[in-house]
Amino acid sequence: MDAPRARQDDVPWPQRVFDSIWMLALAAVVFFFLSYVVWGLIDLLSIRMGG
Amino acid sequence: MAIGLLEGSYGPDGFRTCEVTGLKIHRSAEVPAKMFGLTAVVALILGGIAALLVALTRWEAVGLLQPTQFYKYLSLHAWNLLIFWMVFMEVAILYVGGPMVLGRKMPGSKLARLGWTVMVVSAVLIEYAIWTTTYPDQQPLLTSYAPLKSSPLFYLGVNTFILGTVVSALPFFACIWQEKNEHPGRTLPLVSFGAFVTGIIAVEALLGGLITYVPTFLWRIGVVGHIDASWYRQMYWIIGHGSQQINLAAMITVWYFMTHLTAGAEVVSEKVSRGAFILYLFFINLGAAHHLMADPAVSAGWRMWNTSYAMYGAVLASLIHAFAIPAGLEAGRRRRGLGGDSWFGWLKTAPWHDPGFSATALSIILFGFLGGITGVLMGQMQLNTMRHNTLAVPGHFHGTVAVGTTLAFMGLVYYVVRLLFRKEWVLDRLARLQPYLYGIAMSIAAMAMMEAGIVYGVPRRDPITTSIPGTSFSFSAASPMLEVLGIAASVAVLAGAIFVLVTVASLLFGEEAEARVPVPLAIERSDRSVHGFSMRGTLAMGLFFLVVFALFYGMDWMWLSRLWTFGT
Amino acid sequence: MSSPLKSPEGVWWNWGVSRLERTWVGIAFVWCVILFAWMLGWRELGAQNPTGPTTRISPDRYRAEVQAYEKEARKTDDGIVPPGRDIYVGAQQWTWNGLPVVLQAGKEYRLHLSSYDVQHGFGLHREARMIEQFNLQVLPGYEWVVPIDFKHPGVYDVQCNEFCGVGHRTMHGQIIVK
Numbered sequence: 001m002d003a004p005r006a007r008q009d010d011v012p013w014p015q016r017v018f019d020s021i022w023m024l025a026l027a028a029v030v031f032f033f034l035s036y037v038v039w040g041l042i043d044l045l046s047i048r049m050g051g
Numbered sequence: 052m053a054i055g056l057l058e059g060s061y062g063p064d065g066f067r068t069c070e071v072t073g074l075k076i077h078r079s080a081e082v083p084a085k086m087f088g089l090t091a092v093v094a095l096i097l098g099g100i101a102a103l104l105v106a107l108t109r110w111e112a113v114g115l116l117q118p119t120q121f122y123k124y125l126s127l128h129a130w131n132l133l134i135f136w137m138v139f140m141e142v143a144i145l146y147v148g149g150p151m152v153l154g155r156k157m158p159g160s161k162l163a164r165l166g167w168t169v170m171v172v173s174a175v176l177i178e179y180a181i182w183t184t185t186y187p188d189q190q191p192l193l194t195s196y197a198p199l200k201s202s203p204l205f206y207l208g209v210n211t212f213i214l215g216t217v218v219s220a221l222p223f224f225a226c227i228w229q230e231k232n233e234h235p236g237r238t239l240p241l242v243s244f245g246a247f248v249t250g251i252i253a254v255e256a257l258l259g260g261l262i263t264y265v266p267t268f269l270w271r272i273g274v275v276g277h278i279d280a281s282w283y284r285q286m287y288w289i290i291g292h293g294s295q296q297i298n299l300a301a302m303i304t305v306w307y308f309m310t311h312l313t314a315g316a317e318v319v320s321e322k323v324s325r326g327a328f329i330l331y332l333f334f335i336n337l338g339a340a341h342h343l344m345a346d347p348a349v350s351a352g353w354r355m356w357n358t359s360y361a362m363y364g365a366v367l368a369s370l371i372h373a374f375a376i377p378a379g380l381e382a383g384r385r386r387r388g389l390g391g392d393s394w395f396g397w398l399k400t401a402p403w404h405d406p407g408f409s410a411t412a413l414s415i416i417l418f419g420f421l422g423g424i425t426g427v428l429m430g431q432m433q434l435n436t437m438r439h440n441t442l443a444v445p446g447h448f449h450g451t452v453a454v455g456t457t458l459a460f461m462g463l464v465y466y467v468v469r470l471l472f473r474k475e476w477v478l479d480r481l482a483r484l485q486p487y488l489y490g491i492a493m494s495i496a497a498m499a500m501m502e503a504g505i506v507y508g509v510p511r512r513d514p515i516t517t518s519i520p521g522t523s524f525s526f527s528a529a530s531p532m533l534e535v536l537g538i539a540a541s542v543a544v545l546a547g548a549i550f551v552l553v554t555v556a557s558l559l560f561g562e563e564a565e566a567r568v569p570v571p572l573a574i575e576r577s578d579r580s581v582h583g584f585s586m587r588g589t590l591a592m593g594l595f596f597l598v599v600f601a602l603f604y605g606m607d608w609m610w611l612s613r614l615w616t617f618g619t
Numbered sequence: 620m621s622s623p624l625k626s627p628e629g630v631w632w633n634w635g636v637s638r639l640e641r642t643w644v645g646i647a648f649v650w651c652v653i654l655f656a657w658m659l660g661w662r663e664l665g666a667q668n669p670t671g672p673t674t675r676i677s678p679d680r681y682r683a684e685v686q687a688y689e690k691e692a693r694k695t696d697d698g699i700v701p702p703g704r705d706i707y708v709g710a711q712q713w714t715w716n717g718l719p720v721v722l723q724a725g726k727e728y729r730l731h732l733s734s735y736d737v738q739h740g741f742g743l744h745r746e747a748r749m750i751e752q753f754n755l756q757v758l759p760g761y762e763w764v765v766p767i768d769f770k771h772p773g774v775y776d777v778q779c780n781e782f783c784g785v786g787h788r789t790m791h792g793q794i795i796v797k
Contacts, residue, residue, distance in 0.1 A: 018238075018326070021227070021247055025247075028332040036339060039353050039357075186785075198759060238626050240623060240624050240625050242623045280759055280761070317622060317623075319640060320637070320640060343756075344669060345755050346669075347673040348673050351662055351670050355655075371647065432658055433658065433665065433668055433669065437753060439740070439754035510740070510742055510780035516788070519791050524774075524791065580634070597647075612665075615667075615751075615769045617667055618666075618667060618765060619671050619672070619765075
């Protein structure tokens, strides 16, 4: 932790993405909401009345 | 006495330095961590007692409890172990993985106290609600499936418990926020990153819980008129399975931590391990869909996409960690010259006598083979129809939670006693034996449940299956398996009691712990970078695991193909 | 440098990954693709899938459907014989309305499932060989129609396996396939 930090421009973008934890968290929660909740709700709402 | 246990000796700035790990620990993080850890063990005790009563009932030759009592103790067993033992421990893990690993103060530790109080009061309320449930209310078990009604106090308690947990997690997130703001170019240590991912998974699960239980509570007290059963199931399982995915992420974080601390493991590839945690972050909670495989209403497409965690993205993550952690142990020990150059010397010479290590190692092996494989198999949409609601399902999750995560947390608690409470272990020989006794006994119990469910279709949540009123049909053919279950589970409860005995006795009567750095950590390491050291032993074990996986996979699909035909 | 407790320094993205670890990740990825493809493939081509059309229906309406069906069915000593290819089963605390039913092996039926009250579990077992089983969730408010075709004659037992109250363990029914 005493060694010099890498300059920001030296850091490749994938490492910066992996370090952008709040952005990752937000993206993950949005993805979950769409993939699991919204898609599932669409399924439920598109069931027609029977009988 | 309790207050004395919680306090430690800190400098005027509130910090102390752990001579074993080198971590700078502030009391604002350590005191709450101890509080939550102790509470978790109390829940373990309650859940363990209920476990014994449940096991001695499902061992139908003993048939201890009548059905009404059975459902009460089953509910207490589920809530105390699947939820309280796990969640209180996980909050403690957040405090360890965040502020303690980062060497920071924990902001808002008053919130930790408030959250803890709300969680404890809520837990007591839930236990009370279960204890006093009378007709027409039914026991909630774990899932409290609407429209079967449980006590209003139960739903209320669940909601406040969720809120309390969210509040308790806030100091952790605030600490991470501060760290990232102060050091924008710095990468979080892997354990802290794992804790962060665990925290976000938890927030998803908890929000799902509120979406489920607030309307359900309102329905129960008559404010809301109707709860759709399918919507309930879909929403419930966000917290139902999500709470268990918190366990998975926390457990894996603990595995990295404990293999390093007790046996000298290192991180063989930061980017690969972090990539795996990110896969978890995005995909792991989709697995809530596992419980809706045999459901009407939700489409096949939704089911297959979500049950597979988006094309098995989260399974890839698990397989990565399953390699990276043992590989880290292997390469880390080879780098320290431990165990010679053979294929498995690094493993054979590992500290198997140290309950912190043995619990962790057993957790890794048993979770993978028992819990992991069965989870993926049962999560496949069509295979699930053979297993849904049978005893194979508890068999699976006893493999994951009761064996895997519980062993990992037990190992962690042994070290919490030594490093946070700074007490030496008493009853040393019992401590050494305990993880093996527990791991083996609980594994046998889990396998007995799987066998009973797979081979005979014995239902879960049913206290008397070997004789059914009104018919000669029964599941009595499974009686030998239920006997194995009863005996093995009883031994496991005994081993759990030994764990509690050793830890409590150490807290009360243990000597001040010496600052003994575990041998592996103290050894000078070679200059060569860790990923330059062989991981062939781990690869061999990994390939063996995949072969076993593939065999069971093939077997399950073969059984399915022989069933009557059904479906569109 | 590579402790899980310390911040990795510098450009850790460019640190080498051992060949063995790469190999493992590659194999794991292929296995994951196989798992996914097999499940999807079976959905399209396989003979066992927990799928079928779902419609919304109120418990009262479904009960009326089941009763209408029972009226038209032929009564025998072993159970009712469906008038056509539709089998109606109504789950209620704590009995299976519509069972016992007598079916023909090798004939494709449409199994209608719904509940009059709470959630139930349609746990079906071939009595002669209990490893042969399937388990479907039965919900109030939804009618699920699952096509089904029994290859082997014999007795098939239905045991509810979703907790539905105190009488749950008594909820048994039978399907006789001739």
